[in-house]
Amino acid sequence: xxxxxxxxxxxxxxxxxxxxxxxxxxxxxxxxxxxxxxxxxxxxxxxxxxxxxxxxxxxxxxxxxxxxxxxxxxxxxxxxxxxxxxxxxxxxxxxxxxxxxxxxxxxx
Amino acid sequence: xxxxxxxxxxxxxxxxxxxxxxxxxxxxxxxxxxxxxxxxxxxxxxxxxxxxxxxxxxxxxxxxxxxxxxxxxxxxxxxxxxxxxxxxxxxxxxxxxxxxxxxxxxxx
DNA sequence: CGTGTAAGGAATTCTGACACG
DNA sequence: CGTGTAAGGAATTCTGACACG
Numbered sequence: 001x002x003x004x005x006x007x008x009x010x011x012x013x014x015x016x017x018x019x020x021x022x023x024x025x026x027x028x029x030x031x032x033x034x035x036x037x038x039x040x041x042x043x044x045x046x047x048x049x050x051x052x053x054x055x056x057x058x059x060x061x062x063x064x065x066x067x068x069x070x071x072x073x074x075x076x077x078x079x080x081x082x083x084x085x086x087x088x089x090x091x092x093x094x095x096x097x098x099x100x101x102x103x104x105x106x107x108x
Numbered sequence: 109x110x111x112x113x114x115x116x117x118x119x120x121x122x123x124x125x126x127x128x129x130x131x132x133x134x135x136x137x138x139x140x141x142x143x144x145x146x147x148x149x150x151x152x153x154x155x156x157x158x159x160x161x162x163x164x165x166x167x168x169x170x171x172x173x174x175x176x177x178x179x180x181x182x183x184x185x186x187x188x189x190x191x192x193x194x195x196x197x198x199x200x201x202x203x204x205x206x207x208x209x210x211x212x213x214x215x216x
Numbered sequence: 217c218g219t220g221t222a223a224g225g226a227a228t229t230c231t232g233a234c235a236c237g
Numbered sequence: 238c239g240t241g242t243a244a245g246g247a248a249t250t251c252t253g254a255c256a257c258g
Contacts, residue, residue: 001113008116008161013126015228017249018158022121027250028219036218046227048250050126053116071217123249125228135229136240144239154248156229179238 012042012050019051023059030059036072038062038079120150120158127159131167138167144180146170146187 016027023030033039034049039058041049065075124135131138141147142157147166149157173183 005109005113005116008113011161013122013130015123015126015249016251018121018123018152021152026219028221031251032218044126044129046250048227053119066218123228124230134240136242139230140239154229156248174239 009054010052012052012055014051014053014056016041016049016051019056019059022056023063025059025063033059033062033072037076038072117162118160120160120163122159122161122164124149124157124159127164127167130164131171133167133171141167141170141180145184146180 014022016030019025019030020027030039031049034041039051039055039062041051041055044050062075122130124138127133127138128135138147139157142149147159147163147170149159149163152158170183
């Protein structure tokens with residue numbers, strides 16, 4: 001991946017309304033995940049949040065985990081350990097994910 | 109370039125205020141270039157314009173040509189002829205660009 | 217804990233128009 | 238021709254809080 005392509009992925013230019021459309025999450029949820037330290041948008045001059053495509057992908061990953069009953073602090077801990085396996089995780093189906101990482105509460 | 113990377117470049121997710129910051133152009137200028145058929149943003153549900161990174165690059169290219177005195181209809185015609193040499197043109201310094209394409213009015 | 221909602225304010229975006237030239 | 242600006246309205250975003258549970 002070239003520097004230019006990397007910039008497209010990581011440059012924070014998307015407003016919360018569009019992130020909401022892209023992820024299907026409510027603005028409330030998106031702001032809450034920030035409060036829980038799962039995502040870190042930048043701020044424009046006058047305070048509006050700006051997200052990158054990577055943030056959008058992280059949010060979709062979070063959404064999947066929330067559906068599985070994972071709690072925010074557990075998601076945060078997983079992100080610390082494996083800061084860049086998001087792509088890997090996203091490509092796996094839920095069952096496989098659950099089995100491999102076992103990050104869900106008391107599953108088997 | 110993978111499909112995923114292509115999506116980052118072409119997906120229309122940036123609002124006009126941020127495009128303005130990114131390009132240094134006023135919102136007035138950006139809307140005017142649309143009126144002159146140089147860029148084609150999409151619209152969100154309720155009508156706000158949304159741009160891609162490619163649009164941002166096109167705008168920076170347009171800005172350079174405007175500085176050189178090229179007029180909007182001339183830029184539009186160049187874009188028709190060479191729909192994808194933007195990258196090439198952007199990488200050339202102005203003098204070279206002028207000499208090679210000669211699209212400026214009566215230079216020399 | 218995670219998320220919906222009403223609340224009020226501030227900032228954003230939109231369109232059509234007048235202005236200069 | 239290209240761009241600034243004032244105008245009024247509509248939509249966006251922000252924060253802190255109450256609610257449910």
